[in-house]
Every structure is written in structure tokens, then in C-alpha cells.
Amino acid sequence: MGKSVSICLAVIGSLSLVGCTLPRGAALQSEIVRNADAQDSTFSVVPVTRETLAAITKWPGTGGGGLAGWIGAGRGSDGGLIRAGDAVNITIWDNEENSLLVPPGTKRIELVGTVVSSAGSIFVPYVGEVSINGQTPDQARRTIESKVVTVAPSAQVVLARGAGKQSAVDLVTGVARPGVYPMDGRQQTILSVLAEGGGIQSGLRNPIVRLIRDGKTYEIAADRLLADGAQNTSMRGGDKVLVVADERYYTALGATGTERLIHFEKDTLTALEAISIAGGISDGRANPKGVLVLRDYPANALRTDGSGPAKTRVVFTIDLTTADGLFSARTFRIYPKDTVMATESPVVALQSVAGLLGSAIGLRNAASAN
Template sequence: MTLVKLRLKTALSIMAVVSLVAACGLPRSGPTRNEIFSGSVQQEGDAFVVQVTDTVARATRTSSALGFSQSFVNAPIGGSDTIQPGDVLGLTIWENVEDGLLVNQGANAAALEELQVDGAGYIFVPYAGRILAAGNTPEAIRRIITNKLSEATPDPQVEVRRLAGDGATVSLVGAVGAQGVYPIERPTRTLGAMLAQAGGITLEPDVAQVVVIRGGQQGRIWFQDLYRNPNYDIALRGGDRILVEEDARSYVALGATGAQRRVPFESNDLTVIEALAQVGGLQSNTADPRGVFILRSEHEVISRRLTGRPDLQGHQRIIYLLDLTQPNGMFAASEFMIRDGDTLYVTEAPYVQWQKVIAALTGSLGSVGSVGDAASTLGN
């Protein structure tokens, strides 16, 4: 056998061994670009692959804004001494006659003590009837009783006092400086003031959300919006429950990134560039910057718009592709927004798999020369 034929046979044998090793399925971080494309609808798969452009970034942008309903925003400032069900009131009534309705002869005033506000919010006052006390201040109750008694006795004078009960209170829980029940007082009639009274929040402002529960209603805002939008500094009501909690949204990072894990959002809105930065960016020795993918279950309306398929029904599997090597690739990545539940996947560069094949061969056979010997042996 001539030297040329021997070298050719050796080379072919080496290629056969390399192909065999590659076919055995070497370890890798996930599918390749071609494998992802093979699962697309365009190739009879079940997911749409969409190249991210400025137009796509704008079409998929959704707001993460939160807010209070108009019933919360329009509620007026309440009194700091508003009476609540369960409070106990004391009344003193003066009548401008010698023989009054309530004042005994020889006395100048009548005292009605221990008038407890019932569950419906009412108290009973003789000759005035049932008076709605809950939701009113002592001054408002005084005027109501005075008007009622004026129909039966001339120029009555009434004093109303809260003898027991905390009045209007709210409860604060979650990530606040001091959890507890706080009275609504003159300096703390609004949400922002009450949070300050409780020691502020213990979370980063970018990821803090404030929830207000009032009866059967609930409102949620970003903490930062409380100070950006004065309308969100709502007036509080007795019985309000205030919860401060961290943004629960997250995405999953996989592939040739600095970390493979579930990643919480660090801001209200998060772009692909920011998401990559959170996990340490692309791995410089393995990542393929042409293969940055966002896997998402996309809304029906957006899916129809992107694919031009008005027949689509329900959420669709969309795979967004970003090629960071394109002239506008980095700009597109800085405008495309990550959403809750997304999977961020970066493919490995093609040569990485060849490196693994070489490493597998040299590791098992000792050296490239040993590969040649093995190939010669196979040829004999």
C-alpha cells in the first residue's frame, strides 16, 4: 500500500470515527439553531419562528402598568376621628327649658353613656331615633342629633364623645418597616403617608408592589408609581388592608449564558439585553450570538398580527429569534421586552460541538496519533 493511499485511508477512518462519536450524542446545553428551526410551523412543526425587528418589538410590547380603580382614586379624604361599628359613644344633652325631654327637673344636662355603635353602624337616641354613627365624625353625629331633637325641644345643645374604640384603622403587612394596625389620623389619611408611618418599605423600589384591599375590592400599583402619579396616593378608609410584596414575575435562562436558572425581574419592564445582563451575559467561549431565542406562549391577537394568520385561535407557541451580529441586532434586543414566564435560550456556536468531538476522541484514545493507529487497525 502506497503512502498516499495509507494517508487517505487513515483520514477516512478518522472521519468515520469522528462521525461515530458525534452521532453518539455528546453533552450540550440544548438544541442547535437548525434543530429549533426544524420544529417550526414553516417546517411542519408546531411553533412559529419570528425574527425580531423594530416592528416586531413594537408589536409585542405590552404594558406592565398597574393602577387603582376610579372608586379608589375618587374617594375623598376621610376624617381622622371617623366612628366605626363597635365604638362606644357618650352623649351629653342640654335643653333650654325647665322641664325637658331628657333633662330631669333641677338638672341642666342629661348624660347618655355607653351607647355602643351596632354592627349596622347605628345608635339609638331617645326622641331622635336611630342615628347612623358609623362613617361619621362625632361632630357630624352631634349635628344630626341636634337637628332631630330640635323638632321636639327648643335649641338643644349636644356633645358627642368617643368613650371606647380605636376609630378608623388600617392594617399593614408584608415588606414594610413595621407591620401592624395603625389608626387613620390627620397626618396619615393617605396611602403614602401611612406607608411612611410604618417605616417605609424593605424592598428595592423597582420591584415593590402595593396592594390595597377594601371590602370586596382590590387595587394594586407599583410602589414607584405612588410618587410618580399623585392620583395613586389615595385616601384611606377604616378597615383597609395594605400589603407590600415583591414582584413575582420571572423568566428562565438556559443554554450558553452565564447562568441557567429561574430569574426574577429586577425592574418593572425588562428587555432582552437587561435579561442577559442579569445572568452574566453570553458565555464568550461557547455562545452563538446569532442564536438568541425567546420562547413564549403568545396572545392570540399578537400571534395573528405577527404571522398574518387570522385563523389562529388562542395562545400560540412563538419562538423569537435575535441575531446580535446584525447591524441593528443589539438595538432590537434592547427594545424587545421579556414577559413573565418567558424562556431565554442561547445556542452554542457550531464549532463548540466539534471541540467536544475532538476532546472526546483525544480523551479516550490518548492523542491524534492514537486515532491514526486505531484507524489503521480498523483498515487491516
């Protein structure tokens, strides 16, 4: 009799587990979104569908957003114009005897490394200050020569742009040969400068090309720069170029193929790509109707008219069992520091309970046999 009572109690205890939380690897969707509609809820739930995507896409980026933006091939070039801080090499030829400009016994004088002043001018002996700011090397040569002939009518001027600090590009890091590369008056692009530096270092994770110009920073994924000629921007003297690894990441949790921080592998990621990179969702464990993206928005992004999130914490829900959900997941963008979570299927809990019941029944049969 005592054994029977014990067996019955074990079975009843197993059945009571149906209403309890069983040990498992991920939460249920219902547990996470519970109380979302409560008045004091701190988060909102937004389904990712064809109807909602148009509005969601206009919401601000988060987690640092994407890259800092790029300037394109048609912008930024100064066409090799001479600026303050540039250096020019000037040679003055004069065949006249007793020339004011050329030393006795010679036919020329060389002014090497003459730096353009902050006012955009250079000093030429017996001539004075000559403004050449914003001129091409050939225009500057003619400007200087027009001044020189006033004191030496037969003189001729040769000018070459030197390697002043404002006529060079600084390759800082991420290339085989970092250093300062003179432009020498040539029309150079960022790809040609990277090539001069030996190309992008191998092993950099999703390398990002960063251009610093006039105190502003521009960024582009190296893959995009190499693939699209329209992004091959012209360089300016004084530009600084860095190639760095992409440090942006998102977090994969729950019943996905992995649970860890995952760095971006490309310029932008969609929800479907992020799930794939995380190893997909676990067969037999995950609820394909319950893929969630958790995101924090700044308070200044909140809106009440649908043009932005209603609360700072948003849970986006994606149903991968429908065509609409799959197509929407291909478009919905993942931002840095998002959490992509595959919730667990309720069937897993039922299977666990069934297993416990089976164990209890097995114990009862074994006891009865004894």
C-alpha cells in the first residue's frame, strides 16, 4: 500500500509540472511580451510585416547606426590646387649678365621647398610676396614669372609642387606600408593611394575605410568601395586615411545556432541575414513564429504619430512561417547592439512533461512488478 501511494504522488507531482516553468534553453515568446499592453509597461511590441515596414524603416538608427557616410567620387577633389602649407620648388633661369636674381657665373637659381604662407603667398627675392593660393602649378608658374620679368625681363620660371604637409596624404593604419604619400600635383583617388600603400592588410574583419578631412570623418565598407567606382573619391592634400576592422556587433540569444556577440560581416545586415549568420534557428527547439529583435531607442526618438517608436524599449516580432514574415525579415534592418532572439517552442515544454510522466509511469510499473 505504501508503495502505491508513493507512485501516485510521483505521478501527481509530474502532472503538476505542466503549470510550472521547466528548465530550458530559451524563453517562450508569451513570457517576453507578457504585459506589453499594460498601462505601466516599459516596452512596446511591434510586428514586422509588410504593413509596418514602411514606417519602421523611417525610424532612426540605434547603437551607433551604420557607418559615418561617404562623400562619393565627384566630391572633395581640389584638382591639385596649391593651398596654404603646400611646398613648391621654383627654378628661375636668366641669361642676362649682372642679373639681380641669378648669382654671377650661373644661369639659374633654385628656391627648393618654398612653403606657401597662411595667406597663400610665397616670397621671391627682389619681387616680394606673390599670391598663388588656389592656383594650379602651371597658373602659379605664370603668376610668378609675370612678377619676375619686371626686374629681369629675360627670366623664365619653372615650378613644381613639392611634398608639403598639405600636398600629401597620410595613410595611418590598415595598409601594408603606412606613411605620408606626396600627391605631387597629380589627380589621385583613394584607391590609388591605398594601392601605393601596398593595399589593405589581410585578416581585417569586414575592413572599413575611414577618411578624415577638415575635421570631419567619412566611412565606407572596403567591399563597397572596391565594387562601386562611383565611391572612388578624389583625394585632397592633408587627407588622412585609416583602414580598420568593423567593431559593430549584435547579440544572438535563445534557440539559435549560437549564443554570443556577432560582429557585422557587411555594411548592413537584415534580420534574415543575422539569423543565418547566427546558425539559423534550432530544429526541434525554436518557435519559428517567435523570432524577436530587442532594441533600445533614445528618448528624443519617441513619437506618438507612428513616425517613431512609442517607447524607448521595443520588441520586434517576426513570424518565419509565413511568406510575409520571410520577405519582411529580408528587409528589416539590424542595427549595432540589437539582440536577435529565437524563442523556444511551447511543444518543447510539453515534450519535457511527457518525458517526466513516462518516467513516473515506468517507475509505477516497475514497483507493481515487485
